[in-house]
Amino acid sequence: MPNVDRRHFLKLVGAGGVGAGAGFMLSESRKHPVEHLVPYPVPPEEFSPGIATWYNSVCSMCSAGCGISVRTREGRAKKIEGNPAHPVSQGRLCALGQSGLQALYNPDRIAGPLVRAGRRGELEFDPTTWEESLAELANQLELMRTAGRGGGVALLSGGVRGHLASLLELFMGWLGSDRLLHYDFNHPATLYAANERFFGESELPYYDIENSRYVLSFGADFIGHWLSPVHHGLGFGRSRQARDGIRGRFVQIEPRMSLTGAAADEWIAASPGTEGILALGIARRIVDQGGYQGEDLDAWQAALDAYAPESVAEQTGVAADTVARLADSFAETQPGLAIGGGATGNHSNGVDALVAVNALNHLVGNIGVEGGVIFNPPPAFGPTASRQASLARMLELAEDARAGRIELLIVSNANPVFNLPEAAGFAEALAEIPQIVSLSSFLDETTAQADLILPSNTYLESWGDDTPAPGVGFRVGAVSQPVVEPLYDTRATGDIVLELAHRMGLDLAFPWPNMEEYLKYSWREVWSSGTPDPAIPDFDTFWTSVVRAGVWGDDTRAPSGEFAPGANVVEGIGVAAPEFAGAEGEYPFALHPYLSNALHDGRGANLPWMQELPDALTGVVYGTWVEVNPVTAEQLGVQEGDVVAIESPAGSIEAPVLVYPAIMPGVVAMPIGQGHEQYGRYAHEHGVNPINVLAAQTEPDTGALAWAATRVRLVPTGGREDLVKVSGEARELGREIVQIAAVGAGAGAGGAANARLNSIPITVVNT
Amino acid sequence: MARSNALGLFGGPKAALAAAGKLRGEGFESLDLISPIPLHGVEEVLGKKKSAIKRFTFFGAILGGLGGFTLAAGTAVLYLHPTGGRPIITFPPFLIITYEMTILLGILATVLGFLISARLPVFRERIYVPESAVDKFAVNVACDAEADFKRATEILREAGAEEVTEIAPGGGQ
Amino acid sequence: MSLIDDFLARWREYRAPGYYEEFDYHWTMTVDLDRCTGCEACVTACQAENNTPIVGEEAIARGRHMQWMRIERYWEGEYPDVKLRAIPMFCQHCDAAPCETVCPVSATYHNQDGLNAQIYNRCIGTRSCAVYCPYEVRYFNYNNHHWDAPLEQQLNPDVSVREKGVMEKCTFCIQRIRQAKDAAKDDGRRRVQDGEVQPACVQTCPTEALVFGDRKDPESGVSQMLGNERAYTVLEELNTDPSVVYLKKVEADA
């Protein structure tokens, strides 16, 4: 081109160059980053990338013992579902059970053994090795054992059943200590005691809700968290809509509407602690109306003499004609079922009240029949004597500690510092113990006090077995297997105990190299206890099939039929007026703490899914609140979000008010579970722990903590704390979102279809 | 003689129009009025003008309408995405697209028609007086012969032209 | 010209509002409110299955919870005659879904199984579908979500992790449906049988309140539930024709 001079040409070259560079960079920026394909050096058997593998195991998030199936992909656990073959869960699982994955993959898990570096409770730990720490601990234990000071060792574990409990029992036995305690806040000690007294059998019976036509529940939040919520849920659903033309009716009696109360056909508020009196009022009405025709009718009449309708109405706050109506319909509708538990059992008159509930079942002939109370056979394995610690037993332990009788405390996945009232003084007592060893997976409040932390595997990484309690009316045993390799440098509790025993030179007493071998050894006995099956010729086949199925047992429920309580039992029936810590004048409200659906007794607080699970009744997440009746709120001049101090004779905490439409005016309720000081990033600094204001009041028969027997007063502080909620307006405003049908509607073919579709046949490996 | 132009500058539209009328009466056909504002009454003087713009607009709009519907319906048919229980080809929404496309192409065609019929943009210089963009009104007459030019100049002067210039064909001023 | 011939030949089909009638399946869920207790096991099941993020307290306080399945709670009456009515609320997979028509990029549409599909990677985040949805079951990713290590190891590889600016919602566990179809093909079957596929919520519901299946199969459990006289759909007056059918709660007189 003639008119392009040199300078211009250079400019053009420059422009072209810049353009080309920009184009090059643009192209470069659109390229994929390098990714690698990393195969296993040696692939495990049955492994196939991209295909899920399911392992059956047992849930350990609460004490129900549901069977679970865990879906794994590429060696990682992805989802927990109920094990369809397990008779307790039948393929279903509650929210807490499903979030066990977040216990496994919790970012706050203790990744390896730690030894205390700073002062106690300062949370300064140095990492150490298993070799070193186990050697030292074993040495110490062996010294104590040979010196006869083995009794100075205390072992405090969470709810443990099956062969792990046996192993702990054996280990403590060899140490020569009887200070082996299981502490579980939710353990229904008074229910065991009431059953022992009334039925002469301390096992929990099977409540056949599924086949019942009338369930009368006294304070038992059996769909929420009580005993075996998943199984109860199954029963509840089927009792409602799975039978042709029959719809089970269900009445809940409690001072504050729980999840179960919300699902009930009728919710009746009875003053806290008077549920037993109400039960006896109903019983008297049944007896008066001729509903009971047993030989010992006179004795019953005598025992129930004090429970005339008017006096019952006065004490319980339930109108006399309501009592009569309940009694009549309960007696009429067969089979029916009366259940007692929760706050009813954890009051000053808990055992008596639960005996009264049992008595109701007896009066209408619901014991040992389908749709009523069915007795469970003894567990297939595991220790027979209960090591469950009541408050009284824990106070004793604290006393021993203060007196210097305890040299070494081993804590295993129990958190008494959080779960015992401050008034029990347990935390102070811990300070007196020279050495504390924790086997917990998480740095909870109790582990924070430990001198040595030997972190255990979560249940998804461990071998174990379980017998569900309550059972399902027949023998069931379940095996839990590790579904993933241990994530960190942790070991299973059983393996730690066995290793300690080996290092102590107790090889002869503990001949099993690890928990798996111990289980196999123990299950030989289970195998031989069953009926021989030609399909299962040897133990190895049996074991493999049990591990695959996750469950073993019978599959038939044998109603036992006739039952009659002893004469002295009838004579002793009676429920005293409830006693509260704190005078009514000074502390006008009865405090009704309840286990949160998601966080349980606080163990779920480190699971983000559970923190973000809206409370089933209020929609609140991440927090503690105090529920008050709208009338009470008006009287106090508080609204939702106003912070009040909850003051009891034992202490004081602050929480925002939530105006709750379904609570008695004289009662305030608080969920348990929040208020952790430790326990990881998701748990701490959310809410308060209402256990801390509970008085160390016990139920006299069992020494159990009567957690429903504290009175409080509410003092507005003038502060505000907006509750974090997922829900907006809680009234329907006539928009017919939840539509209502009359009784009898639509329980026809559809109901049956539902049953057909959903009832998964219980396939149980038989021996 | 080659064609040349006589260009008279007037101080106002009346005079310019009068001059143009007179020139036209004398048989000058190739007349241009260059003015700072559109002149009213120019049609009475120079006769009605026809423009093709309306055809552009009309056919542009029709094309747009057809194209709009085809675009919407074609897109829906070529990759079926049933939505909201509606048919694949749904008239109410597609009519909106049709409507908008009708207007869009109508507008673009109008612009095209304007540019073509007004012979814009200009690549070759044309006769122009910058004053006519301010306050002068120019009358430009194309004359075939010397005599015509003289006559035109005369008429322009008579009509009150402040200045008359001769402009060579095709050239600037 | 075959394109135009084809177009004209299928004109009637393209003009048919009942286009859905020819679908292979019509996945439907029924929720028996008389069984539902509001225990929220379904909520967690959904969160575990579908990689729904953990958003944190502050985000929830700002109204940005992300659980695809939620339990709505409505109180009726005053103490002592007070009742709580709970209803699980999740994408209703409406046949006449308002959300589908509004998406400018077809990121949400109806697929041949009667599912209201949401294609995350196509979404540009206008959020209009959430506005148009009367059930409020579409959730928007207001920011990128983070799982503190090693929580991310739990994430389901069959489900995308959604990035910021993307709308998401219940899919009826499309990954499970896909897997069931895959299994059916492996077995040489053309159709998935009743009960072979259950979304996570249905699978876990302890009271068996949820039933899932194909409405086109008259023998399926869900078809039989639809015949129940208690069946109704929420906000029926809006004519969205949901694929989630509720069975009325039964309330006995005291």
Added chain:
Amino acid sequence: MRRHEDIKFADVNNDIVRSLVETGPRYYVTLAIAVLITIACFFFPWFYQLYYGIGAAGMNHPTVWGTYLASFIFWIGLSHSGTLLSCVLHITNSEWRKAMYRSAEAMTLFSLMVAAMMVMVHVGRPWFIHWALPYPNQMELWPNFRSPLMFDVMAITTYLTGSSIFIYMGSIPDFAAVRDRTTGWRHHMYVLLSLGWRGTDTEWHRLGWAYTFLAVLIIPLAVSVHSIVSWDFAMSIVPSLHQTIFAPYFVVGAIYSGTAGIVTVMFVLRKYMNFEHYITKVHFDNLGKLLLALSLIWTYINVVEVFTGWYSNDSAELESLRYKLFGFYAPLYWEMILFCAVAPLLLISKRFRTSFVPMLILSIAINIGMYTERFLIVGTSLSRQYLPDSWGVYVPSLVEISILVGSIAMFCTLFLIFVKIFPSVSIYEVKETLPAPDEGKTQWQEATH
């Protein structure tokens, strides 16, 4: 001050070329401030939002649309009076339009541009916004033309194209006039922009026709644009949004706020560009009358909207209405009524209409009220929908407020650049209102002075 009848043709050229060429330091300072505010309040928060996600704004679960969309409607609305009014007045041969239409049209153009920016700010993944356009791609996927949002895309594209062409076509003779008076880069720019315009009778004739056709095409287009914007809402089934009245409501509201916007712009031009003798009391008087009429229509539709909700006796409609009138945002609602329905009644007085500062204050108040209206439409309706459990409250975040401020600054920046490129008062059309050098008073002058 010169009187209108004293202005000569040459003065017009001089005044307007001066307004383009002579630039004082005050202009640069203002421009610098506007640019800085645009960057600091619009782009900086926007980039933060791109990085963090839409969560930087205050939107939440029920209220997924917020101030970004309110601003979008506001800017689209503001764009309505310019070109639309100009077109209507053009085909009805209104002389008073001629001094002010150019800047009114510019207002249209720039508010449309800002509105388009608001769309970019609003969507969650603006880096994929091109998916809303039909262009060939390997995904074989085009947008969904059933979506009201696609109507928006089409309508706004068309409107933006149409009004850019309209303002440009009207300016060609002026560019030619300016071309002759400028030098350097400006000259080259105006040479290109004027396309070689000479002002022959043929050119004027063609321009007149084309301009009228455009005006006729743009009037229905403008009406469609804002009714389509209203359908983004009215096509949903959200209580209080799903209303047939919405399209006229939006269109009237748009013209209303646009007209108020013109008053503001006229005031500013008159004051700071020294166009006192071009933009006169007459304009303010006429605009004031128009505003009064529009305010009455707007008030009427607003009341009707309340009526339909109230008469429906539908729980959802009623609650939505209650929330709007007496809920969390009630003060804003009543502020809107005060600014947009009550205050404009002052326009009844001719003295008010012809007083510049009061008119400025009123016009700004009306636009504040109109912004509030849009905010309430977005912010309150979505918070109260069918399922009470999903109710919530939406409060804008700092980022959103900052971007709103930034968008105003962006509009100002664009306008400031405009006044230095386009003759902001039409040279040739102003001349048309003046007596030609050999004529007496024009009809327009006869009528108005």
Added chain:
Amino acid sequence: MGVSIVPTLRVLKPAAMMVAVGFVGLLIGYFANAAFFPGTTPVQPIEFSHAVHAGDYEIPCLYCHTEARRSPSAGVPSVNKCMGCHAIVATDSPLIREVARYYENNEPIPWVKIHDLPDFVHFPHKRHVAAGLECQECHGPVETMDRVTRMAPNEMGQCLTCHRDSEVEHGIDCLTCHK
């Protein structure tokens, strides 16, 4: 003073030329990068030759990539599998010694991914193998490559074309491939 825009265009010509040349440069740069540095042929930690294994020795693809038959992911063979043959075959080759080193140390070989689909795509190898598709249709003639190159872009259009042409049932439904 004239009205023509030509003089101005002349003035603008150099600038316009620069823009044009710059744009052409941009295109050249962009496509040159894509053509010469496509990044589709990464260097692998071990120079494994498909041409030798799949070409010369005609080992079927599915012999090593077993999982493609039954799993969504095709899988890369483990070192174990390599050593299955190479414990005996060509043991003294330096490359095989390298493999053996990985095997002895029980370390995986960090192969670089070549065919990488975005995380939102569900591509089950199993279904495509079952439908009788040759691996080469998507992966190209791997058996002729010493170092594997990505031949096709593996983009949505490619999937759609095939799904349309081979009439896959609901093949173009978004949910068929997007998760």
